[in-house]
Amino acid sequence: MKKPVVLCVIDDDDVYQFTITRTLKKTAVSKRILVFSDGEEAIDFFETHLSKADDLPDVVFLDINMPVMDGWDFLEEYVKLKPNLPKPITIYMVSSSVDARDREKARAITEVSDYIVKPLSEDKINDILIELST
Amino acid sequence: MTTQANKNLEISPFGDLDLLDDVGIWEYGVLNDELVWNKGMFAIYGVKSSAFNHSYAEWKNALLPQDVEAAEEAFNRSLTTGTFKYQFRIVHPKQGVRHIKATAVAIKKDGKAVKVVGTNIDVTDYIGDVSQERMIAGTFKAFIEQTPNAVAMFNKDMEYIAASDAWLSDYHITRDVIGRSHYEVFPEIGDDWKAIHRKCLKGHIDVNNEATFVRDDGSIQKLRWHVRPWRHENNEIGGIIMFTEDLTEIHQERRERAKLDEVLLETQSVAKIGAWRVDVIKGKPYWDKITRQIHEVPDDFVPDLEGAMNFYKKGYSRNEVQRMINRAVEHKEPFNFELQLTTYNGKDKWVRSIGKPIVDSSGKVVELSGIFQDIDEQKKKEIENKIIKEQFENAFSHSAIGMALVSIEGKWLKVNNECSNIFGYPKDELLTKTFQELTHEEDLGKDLELLKDTIAGKRSAYRLPKRYYRKDGETIWTMLSVSIVRGASEEPLYFVSQIEDITKRVKYEQSLKKANKDLSLLTDKLSLQNKSLSDFAHITSHNLRSPVSNIVTLQEIYKESESEDEKAEIQDKLFQTTNHLKETLNELIEALIVQDSAGENFEKIALTEVINAVVANFEGIVQKKKADIKLNGNQDLKVLGNKHYIYSVVQNLVSNALKYARPNVPPIINIELIDDGKYAVFKVKDNGLGINLARHGRKLFGLHKTFHRNEDAKGVGLFMVKTQVESMGGTIKVESEPEKGSIFTVQLPKP
Numbered sequence: 001m002k003k004p005v006v007l008c009v010i011d012d013d014d015v016y017q018f019t020i021t022r023t024l025k026k027t028a029v030s031k032r033i034l035v036f037s038d039g040e041e042a043i044d045f046f047e048t049h050l051s052k053a054d055d056l057p058d059v060v061f062l063d064i065n066m067p068v069m070d071g072w073d074f075l076e077e078y079v080k081l082k083p084n085l086p087k088p089i090t091i092y093m094v095s096s097s098v099d100a101r102d103r104e105k106a107r108a109i110t111e112v113s114d115y116i117v118k119p120l121s122e123d124k125i126n127d128i129l130i131e132l133s134t
Numbered sequence: 135m136t137t138q139a140n141k142n143l144e145i146s147p148f149g150d151l152d153l154l155d156d157v158g159i160w161e162y163g164v165l166n167d168e169l170v171w172n173k174g175m176f177a178i179y180g181v182k183s184s185a186f187n188h189s190y191a192e193w194k195n196a197l198l199p200q201d202v203e204a205a206e207e208a209f210n211r212s213l214t215t216g217t218f219k220y221q222f223r224i225v226h227p228k229q230g231v232r233h234i235k236a237t238a239v240a241i242k243k244d245g246k247a248v249k250v251v252g253t254n255i256d257v258t259d260y261i262g263d264v265s266q267e268r269m270i271a272g273t274f275k276a277f278i279e280q281t282p283n284a285v286a287m288f289n290k291d292m293e294y295i296a297a298s299d300a301w302l303s304d305y306h307i308t309r310d311v312i313g314r315s316h317y318e319v320f321p322e323i324g325d326d327w328k329a330i331h332r333k334c335l336k337g338h339i340d341v342n343n344e345a346t347f348v349r350d351d352g353s354i355q356k357l358r359w360h361v362r363p364w365r366h367e368n369n370e371i372g373g374i375i376m377f378t379e380d381l382t383e384i385h386q387e388r389r390e391r392a393k394l395d396e397v398l399l400e401t402q403s404v405a406k407i408g409a410w411r412v413d414v415i416k417g418k419p420y421w422d423k424i425t426r427q428i429h430e431v432p433d434d435f436v437p438d439l440e441g442a443m444n445f446y447k448k449g450y451s452r453n454e455v456q457r458m459i460n461r462a463v464e465h466k467e468p469f470n471f472e473l474q475l476t477t478y479n480g481k482d483k484w485v486r487s488i489g490k491p492i493v494d495s496s497g498k499v500v501e502l503s504g505i506f507q508d509i510d511e512q513k514k515k516e517i518e519n520k521i522i523k524e525q526f527e528n529a530f531s532h533s534a535i536g537m538a539l540v541s542i543e544g545k546w547l548k549v550n551n552e553c554s555n556i557f558g559y560p561k562d563e564l565l566t567k568t569f570q571e572l573t574h575e576e577d578l579g580k581d582l583e584l585l586k587d588t589i590a591g592k593r594s595a596y597r598l599p600k601r602y603y604r605k606d607g608e609t610i611w612t613m614l615s616v617s618i619v620r621g622a623s624e625e626p627l628y629f630v631s632q633i634e635d636i637t638k639r640v641k642y643e644q645s646l647k648k649a650n651k652d653l654s655l656l657t658d659k660l661s662l663q664n665k666s667l668s669d670f671a672h673i674t675s676h677n678l679r680s681p682v683s684n685i686v687t688l689q690e691i692y693k694e695s696e697s698e699d700e701k702a703e704i705q706d707k708l709f710q711t712t713n714h715l716k717e718t719l720n721e722l723i724e725a726l727i728v729q730d731s732a733g734e735n736f737e738k739i740a741l742t743e744v745i746n747a748v749v750a751n752f753e754g755i756v757q758k759k760k761a762d763i764k765l766n767g768n769q770d771l772k773v774l775g776n777k778h779y780i781y782s783v784v785q786n787l788v789s790n791a792l793k794y795a796r797p798n799v800p801p802i803i804n805i806e807l808i809d810d811g812k813y814a815v816f817k818v819k820d821n822g823l824g825i826n827l828a829r830h831g832r833k834l835f836g837l838h839k840t841f842h843r844n845e846d847a848k849g850v851g852l853f854m855v856k857t858q859v860e861s862m863g864g865t866i867k868v869e870s871e872p873e874k875g876s877i878f879t880v881q882l883p884k885p
Contacts, residue, residue, distance in 0.1 A: 013680055015711050018703075019687040065676055073829065096679035119683040 004030040008057035010042045012066040023122055029129045038066040039074030046081055053086035064095040075109055092116055158254035164247050178256050180226040198223035198231060212238035213247040233258040289373040290335060292316045304380050322350045334361045334374045356381040411503035414463055425506045430477035445475040462491045463499050484513035536633035542626050544568040556635045558605035574601035588618050589626050611640035681715035725857045738885040739780050741771050741816055745805055748784045755792050760800040767807035773814045774885040775862035783858055786851040787878050791820035814884050819877045825870040
């Protein structure tokens with residue numbers, strides 16, 4: 001039995017939280033889902049679980065526009081944290097923004113694997129998960 | 135003793151010495167006044183020994199009366215001083231006056247003279263005729279000593295007998311020379327001179343009108359002299375008389391004069407001034423050396439009148455010469471001309487001739503005489519200068535830029551036409567002014583500073599953009615270039631100023647600058663607008679897309695959902711989302727309206743009124759939270775804007791202040807009204823949670839942001855507030871620190 005994949009959603013939109021969680025649950029992969037409403041919540045969690053690799057997510061779906069600490073700020077903090085992480089984390093930037101500037105900005109950050117425009121379709125999520133297992 | 139002496143006379147006490155019968159030897163006993171003479175003494179004195187009474191007195195009697203005193207004195211001196219020599223004359227019974235040379239020496243006992251012994255020698259033959267010599271010398275002496283000329287009298291041994299005062303001063307000696315040999319006094323006297331003296335002593339008369347004499351100290355004396363023998367009554371040569379005249383001074387003078395003449399001559403050649411004259415009767419010109427040189431004629435050239443005039447260049451010069459010569463001869467008019475001639479060698483040169491007519495007793499002109507000068511170089515320079523001056527004048531007058539000569543004090547000395555145009559003053563009026571009068575007060579300081587430096591020599595010129603006032607009062611911009619002209623001793627004479635009217639250029643530059651500035655402002659505004667626009671677009675896309683995408687997803691889930699509970703839940707969410715969407719759309723539309731209607735419905739609004747109304751509205755919450763809202767400052771402050779917007783702004787800010795109070799800390803809100811000139815400013819200060827501006831500053835006034843997980847936090851408020859404030863031409867900014875509260879400052883234009 002494969003270890004469950006830890007999926008992480010960082011987004012302030014509670015409706016979106018609802019929908020994405022549902023979509024993620026429907027996938028075949030064994031997983032645990034972590035949900036945070038803003039970057040600060042997420043970073044706090046990372047920091048407190050640095051030693052526990054199993055608790056930390058494998059994949060992060062990161063929203064840009066969030067209160068308190070937005071996606072960019074989160075990434076800033078994440079980069080500082082990264083050297084201490086016990087395992088690699090794949091980060092997808094997720095946004096309803098089609099602004100090319102955002103896309104470019106995301107591309108420039110090495111920690112970001114890809115930029116995805118909402119809504120995340122089920123297929124897209126599956127693709128991601130499959131890619132992960134390889 | 136006397137008797138014994140008498141007896142022993144035949145047996146002389148002098149023994150064998152007695153055989154020397156022309157040398158007198160004597161002995162005198164001081165104590166007993168006894169005088170013993172030898173044979174020689176008797177012979178000299180012409181006294182028979184038998185007749186001798188051996189007393190001092192007897193000797194004394196033998197002396198020539200006028201020599202007694204001297205001889206006695208000498209004898210007495212011998213008693214005290216030892217050996218001495220003296221001379222006196224005696225009267226010999228047969229031979230007459232005889233000259234005696236005597237010596238004496240005292241023999242002392244216990245310091246006192248007891249005996250004196252001595253000799254007497256008849257030196258008459260050696261001396262010659264003493265009396266005569268003395269007489270002549272005496273006469274001469276008086277004469278010589280008094281003569282203004284330098285005269286000296288010598289005896290045959292070239293010993294000084296007498297010398298005039300002039301002689302003494304000429305040769306820088308004193309009368310002590312009397313008796314001394316001339317060659318001893320002047321050891322530098324050469325053999326040639328000595329030879330002359332010897333010749334003269336033999337009877338030769340020597341005259342030399344200029345003899346050179348080198349003194350001991352190396353100085354040179356030039357003498358005129360006359361040497362001749364002088365004779366006794368018996369015509370025997372007694373010696374020579376020398377008469378000299380020191381020509382050295384005269385000689386010096388002459389030398390100086392010669393030098394002066396030379397210099398003068400040279401100067402004349404340098405100045406190339408020659409002399410000429412024309413014998414009018416004979417019609418013959420005479421040229422001096424310089425005049426000849428100027429004409430460059432060979433030494434054997436003889437000028438004739440026509441030929442002389444033909445030297446002058448054909449045409450004007452020649453005509454003029456002829457005319458002037460004629461006028462001089464016929465009308466006695468002197469002339470002074472500067473004309474051109476061609477020299478013998480074919481060279482052209484400018485000459486000046488100044489001439490005047492000389493008339494005879496009948497008033498007829500018999501001669502013309504004058505000077506002639508080569509002025510070629512000067513003339514050429516003069517012409518050159520004239521050309522340069524003309525060129526300058528031309529450039530000056532017709533220059534396209536203003537040119538002026540300005541005095542050191544700043545007075546306009548000379549101005550060209552362009553200057554007149556630039557300043558709008560007619561030339562003569564401009565010349566009554568100084569540049570300081572016309573200069574713009576802001577530019578005067580710098581100008582004067584540079585001027586001062588130029589006068590002081592720290593710089594030779596300067597350039598300065600400056601403003602002047604025209605006559606009509608208008609300000610003009612010019613580019614001024616100033617350079618200084620100095621005199622021969624480097625003294626400042628005047629300034630040469632060039633003034634270029636650059637008003638147009640400056641105005642153009644200024645308008646360009648302004649346009650640039652406007653452009654910048656416009657660009658800023660536009661980019662601001664652009665930014666806000668893109669922000670707007672950004673915000674709208676996100677804020678609209680989010681709920682829309684949610685709706686889409688929810689619908690999909692609903693479709694797939696099998697559970698009724700889940701369906702209910704989804705419906706709920708759908709409702710929530712559509713509401714959110716609606717709200718967002720409203721806000722956005724409102725914002726658009728606000729932006730669009732900027733400027734419309736603006737009126738004078740009293741801030742105090744609005745604030746009081748808003749606070750009244752929040753009465754309930756104020757009570758609940760035990761809040762304290764205070765209003766300070768300029769209560770009369772008014773703004774120009776939209777009543778609704780102002781109300782909305784104030785409401786939002788107060789609402790936020792109340793909403794974001796610190797837990798369990800009653801909110802204290804201070805609203806301050808400030809008059810800031812063109813703007814009215816009001817500040818809303820609270821003691822609430824504050825904002826981390828470092829983190830959120832950028833997005834503070836953006837659409838739909840929240841910064842606290844506060845339930846009431848909507849965030850859209852500040853976006854709207856900013857939009858509304860800016861639509862009225864105002865600004866909003868915030869200062870805040872977490873846990874320390876915030877200050878929102880709104881600036882709005884006054885009516």
